[in-house]
Amino acid sequence: NAGVTQTPKFQVLKTGQSMTLQCAQDMNHNSMYWYRQDPGMGLRLIYYSASEGTTDKGEVPNGYNVSRLNKREFSLRLESAAPSQTSVYFCASSEARASETQYFGPGTRLLVL
Amino acid sequence: QKEVEQDPGPLSVPEGAIVSLNCTYSNSAFQYFMWYRQYSRKGPELLMYTYSSGNKEDGRFTAQVDKSSKYISLFIRDSQPSDSATYLCAMSALGGGSEKLVFGKGTKLTVNP
Numbered sequence: 001n002a003g004v005t006q007t008p009k010f011q012v013l014k015t016g017q018s019m020t021l022q023c024a025q026d027m028n029h030n031s032m033y034w035y036r037q038d039p040g041m042g043l044r045l046i047y048y049s050a051s052e053g054t055t056d057k058g059e060v061p062n063g064y065n066v067s068r069l070n071k072r073e074f075s076l077r078l079e080s081a082a083p084s085q086t087s088v089y090f091c092a093s094s095e096a097r098a099s100e101t102q103y104f105g106p107g108t109r110l111l112v113l
Numbered sequence: 114q115k116e117v118e119q120d121p122g123p124l125s126v127p128e129g130a131i132v133s134l135n136c137t138y139s140n141s142a143f144q145y146f147m148w149y150r151q152y153s154r155k156g157p158e159l160l161m162y163t164y165s166s167g168n169k170e171d172g173r174f175t176a177q178v179d180k181s182s183k184y185i186s187l188f189i190r191d192s193q194p195s196d197s198a199t200y201l202c203a204m205s206a207l208g209g210g211s212e213k214l215v216f217g218k219g220t221k222l223t224v225n226p
Contacts, residue, residue, distance in 0.1 A: 004156075033213075040121070042218035043157070043201065058213070090156055101147055102203075102214055104156035 001026055004105035006091050012111045013081045021076040021108050023091030031094045032074035033058075033102065034066060036087040043090070049074055081112045116140050119202055119217025128226050132189040136202035136217045139183065143204040143215075146178050148187045151199045151219065160200070161187060192224045 007022045025032065033048040035058075045058030049068040063085060065077045074093075078085055088109050092102040119136045126132055134148075145164055149157035161176040163169045163185075169176045175188040185204075189196055202217040 040218065042119075043216045045213060048213060101159050101162055104149075104158065106156050107154075 003027065004091055004093055004103055006089075006105040006108050008108060009106070010109045010111075012113065013078075014113050015082060017081050018077065018079050019081065019110075020078075021089055021091075021110075022073070023075065023105060024073045025091075025093040025103070026072065027093060027103065028071070029093035029095055029103075030071070032068065033092040033094075034064070034074070034076045035090045035092065036060065036085075037090060037107075038087050046076065046089075078110075081110075083112045086110060086112045116215050117202065117204060117217045120220055121218050123221040123223065125223045125225060126192055128192060128194060128224055130192050130224070132192050132196070132222060132224075134187040134189075134200050134202075134220050134222070136185050136204075137183055138185070138204060138215075140204075140206060140215075141180075141183065142206035145205045146176070146185050147203045147214070148174075148176055149201040149203060149216075151201060153198075157201055192222075194224050194226050197223045 004025045030051045034046040035043045037043050044060045047066040049055045052071045067075045088107050090107050091105040094100045094102040117138045148161040150160045151157040163176045163178050166178045166180045173190045177186045199219040199221045201219040203214040205214050
């Protein structure tokens, strides 16, 4: 099992460009999440999907859109990148119960110039 | 008041020391408590998981939860240089949509040989 995989590992964008971060999990989990991690700010939830076909906003959704393509895949799209979106992005997955822990991918480092 | 407070450190200790990492929280509905370890430039990985109050031990690691004080701790005995990482506490509550985790900002630990 690969667990949670993310592509790309690293990306440089210019302000205004768009891109999609990809995430896939092979653990048959119902729930998937996108976080960003910034120095001094910890992990902040951007969007999550409790189950296939549903998505909800997290703490910092502005400037992002998501798609739950199927049970395995959950993508994060930046339509018009801004320097404030420079961050490390983590995807995670879990069973859809509060008792279940989340499993994280290796992260995507994004630099917006 | 933030839902979860965690001293960011950094914390630097000599090899063999006992390390104590702590988080406080304000939401009395939290029932599930986790500690994640994050090595530099990697995704967080689950280290310890505790339900409700009490202690849990796993090798050199002990997790404690005191729900009356809204306080959780992670103890590392005989710390090793390989324990150098950022440690994040996380917690969740029962109830609808409560599969979301609330994270502390993380404490950076360095164990010096």
